[in-house]
Amino acid sequence: MNPAELFCQETDTLKLAPGDFLFREGDSGEEMYVLLEGEIEIFLGDFIIETAEAGTLIGEMALIEDNPRTANAVAKTPARLAKINRRRFHFLVQQTPHFATHVMKTLAGRLRHMNAVTAVR
């Protein structure tokens, strides 16, 4: 499943120029994003933990847990994103089990990555 295909018809998309922040660590987050075009870098402090590409979910943790953003997200190239608010997120989880599974896969992949990074240190 590539979520970018599910959301590529969105008219109300967000456009970022290189260097623009999508969000900052500590921001309260009411939306998650699906990256439709471009690349976004996810930073913990100065450390790049991921370069997100088309199809990547970004900022889902703040919606799931109701907590502030855990990282900084900065456009590396011109980027276009679909926005998903909390209501739509829960609707998607309920109505589209593949979306729920995809969110889990994304989280599990990131957790594996962070486990590896932490084990190396």
Place this chain on the structure above:
Amino acid sequence: MNPADLFRQDSDALQLAPGDFLFHEGDKRDKMYVLLEGEMDIRLGDYVVETAKEGALIGEMALIDDSPRAANAVAKTPCRLAAIDKRRFHFLIQQHPHFATHVMKELADRLRHMNTAAMR
């Protein structure tokens, strides 16, 4: 939501004694577990990343992305666990959106914890 309530009636629950491994890092398995009673240490090498308590989901990552176990799970006290295979897992996600949300919360919570650990 406490998933232990959802699975307490499971008759074929698994029992572990302190020191027993539920699984080892690198194992290829196709089940996850809900901790019904007791405490389990989740270890990366010798580093305890979490002490799981009643209601905790354990081993769900191998079901989600089909990859080997990412950590070791060892009983700290006598434990009782319900086993959930892949078919039941996907059934639960489809039929109980709250279960899906709960799995996401656990993953997000662990990821937040590891992000913090990585920054230290």
